[in-house]
Amino acid sequence: SQQGEEDPQALSIQEGENATMNCSYKTSINNLQWYRQNSGRGLVHLILIRSNEREKHSGRLRVTLDTSKKSSSLLITASRAADTASYFCATVYAGGTSYGKLTFGQGTILTVHP
Amino acid sequence: EAGVTQFPSHSVIEKGQTVTLRCDPISGHDNLYWYRRVMGKEIKFLLHFVKESKQDESGMPNNRFLAERTGGTYSTLKVQPAELEDSGVYFCASSLLSAGNYGYTFGSGTRLTVV
Numbered sequence: 001s002q003q004g005e006e007d008p009q010a011l012s013i014q015e016g017e018n019a020t021m022n023c024s025y026k027t028s029i030n031n032l033q034w035y036r037q038n039s040g041r042g043l044v045h046l047i048l049i050r051s052n053e054r055e056k057h058s059g060r061l062r063v064t065l066d067t068s069k070k071s072s073s074l075l076i077t078a079s080r081a082a083d084t085a086s087y088f089c090a091t092v093y094a095g096g097t098s099y100g101k102l103t104f105g106q107g108t109i110l111t112v113h114p
Numbered sequence: 115e116a117g118v119t120q121f122p123s124h125s126v127i128e129k130g131q132t133v134t135l136r137c138d139p140i141s142g143h144d145n146l147y148w149y150r151r152v153m154g155k156e157i158k159f160l161l162h163f164v165k166e167s168k169q170d171e172s173g174m175p176n177n178r179f180l181a182e183r184t185g186g187t188y189s190t191l192k193v194q195p196a197e198l199e200d201s202g203v204y205f206c207a208s209s210l211l212s213a214g215n216y217g218y219t220f221g222s223g224t225r226l227t228v229v
Binding site: 107 | 155
């Protein structure tokens, strides 16, 4: 399986509900980042959590990181139709000479119905 | 502040032709990355420039791909000759620091279709 696998692959919810997406990875990481991609647009950086952090908040976003399980979750609270997008986790490897390159998961397609 | 700009946004070419993609990073960002997403697959790293030097090109699929960043400003990615499997979305990202500690700014991507 790939570094940075995500589940579910697709998630469909109603406006106002919470959306939770999960990400697993394989190697030791420096940090883990979440990105959003709206249809036809570029990737937008949402939030970064470092390997020594366990939880981080930004507005309606909450990210957790469990380095012992090599997993992370992204929670979007009180979702809106405008949150409809693809969400990707990406890790920055802790060792070697990766120079900060990102390793992405396959992404979760979130659809929020009005 | 202008973001990362990529063009063209779309390109349709025939197999065997040459295509050149361009990326203009945020001014002052020494680090420039190229990524690619082939249909149905994850986004994959292609290469990383620091100024005009290639820091890491381990993700370049083969020698049909040539990336340059003359003068350390904009970068080009040339595919010659293009093959069907090169179809996908090519993203460029830039950052001030190379360690990825602050997130990256991505361009909107170039959707390449090889027919």
